[in-house]
Amino acid sequence: MPEVFVEKIKDFAEGDRRIVFHDGSEIGVFHWQGAFYAYENLCLHQGGPCCEGVIMHKVEDVLAPDKTWLGQTFSADEAHFVCPWHGYEYDIKTGECAGNRNLRLKSYPVVRRGADLYVITG
């Protein structure tokens, strides 16, 4: 089964990312909240390097029980990576596009082999 070496796990810090290359494709690998996620580094919008953008937590409205708006805050548990070209946001744990959950980046399994991390590409 084709696979690509990503990084020594001990060198891949929480909150960090790597971009690996395979057969003309780029794959973004994220280390987030103890797990690893890998997606094609190709924005569904205009093809930007979406995995190379900033990571920001989802913005949420805060409503009172009577439906009045109290303000905004950042989600405590949902984080997005943002395509640096135009701002398309993707859920770091699912690869879903935040603006339309029917759209999802191509994802890849990530496996640990001893001290090393690999992405399964085929």
Next chain:
Amino acid sequence: MDLQANQFQRMSVEEFDTTKLLAHASKQARERGYERFPIVDVDSHHYENESMAEILDYLDDPVLRQLALSGARPNAKNARILNTLVGYQDMGGRITRYALRNYEKTPPGKHQRDTALTKRWMDAVGVDIAVLFPTPMLALGVHPQVEVEIALSRAYNRWLCERVLAQEPRLVSMLYLPFNDPDATYQFVKEFGERKGVVGFLITSTRYRPVHANQYMKTYALLEEMGKPIAFHGSYHWHDQGQGMLNRFISVHALGFVWYNMCHLANWIINGLPERFPKLKVMWLESGLAWIPFMMQRFDNEYMMRTSEAPALKRLPSDYMRDMYFASQPMEITDHGLLKETFRVINAETQLLYSSDYPHWDFDLPSTIYDLPFLSETAKRNILGGNAIRLFNLKVGAEKLAQTA
């Protein structure tokens, strides 16, 4: 360097380079074979505020120049001559090139930085010739001092002609007109109309002057005689009372960039300017495309009932609109069915011109046109370059100018 690192946003950036940022665009250019035909971008930008020290050398009024220089000093607090708008174009740091642009290196020596950076993204995406416009000065039409609009835009035009357009054949521009002063507007056309690289003139649409005022007729007549297009460039203005109803930048941007062009287009047609200046070429920039069929339907429908209020017209409002030129960006791409119909009703194959708006946050790549499934290869090439070459009478040889990596 940490990019505004905080609890909710983390990214370390070692360097910033436009060629690297746009590497995927270069791949698109290679895969689609852009080397086979010319691509002209009719609406792109630079940040003239970053070259203001050079521009102020061209400002004749010594008192205004002293005010501007004083305001440019560090710790000058609220002293500044160029008005700015409240807004969040960088999406709170999500569009990283806004914050990182200042870190990009350009070659030392005689190369003008704006030119070097512009050619870098043009090469990356496959654009051969770009029509270059300023950025903060898009709001100069709502500057409270008309004399500042005139002085700053004249200094900018002189700087652009001498330092950029005269030096770089791949860059052209439609020069800023100080539309709040009709006489100065006319004089600008006379002064700059024949300068190298000046392919037309620009009215920044965000302002409160009716385009049908009699004082502008001599300018339109002159432009018609010269064969130079006039373009209206959209923008927003959150201090406008109407847009002040909107509480988020997405709303102000989505509506503001169309609002002023809708007003100017309505006045232009209903007052019969296409009949008075039938050979004057009129362009509309950075309003996208969805507003055009709306205006066509809305005004055709009302004109049939209220014909007496537009006595100068000999055709339907939409017929006059189909004689106009429209820049594509920001092209609404979420419904290809609606987009296809929009292309049909505006005669896109001859009237639509590709524009990127790069480096602004909502830029469009050439692939937004080239990948449309309902266009023929001929139509794609017309929209991406052929229409602009004919409209601006550009001299383009067989050799591809863009050096895509």
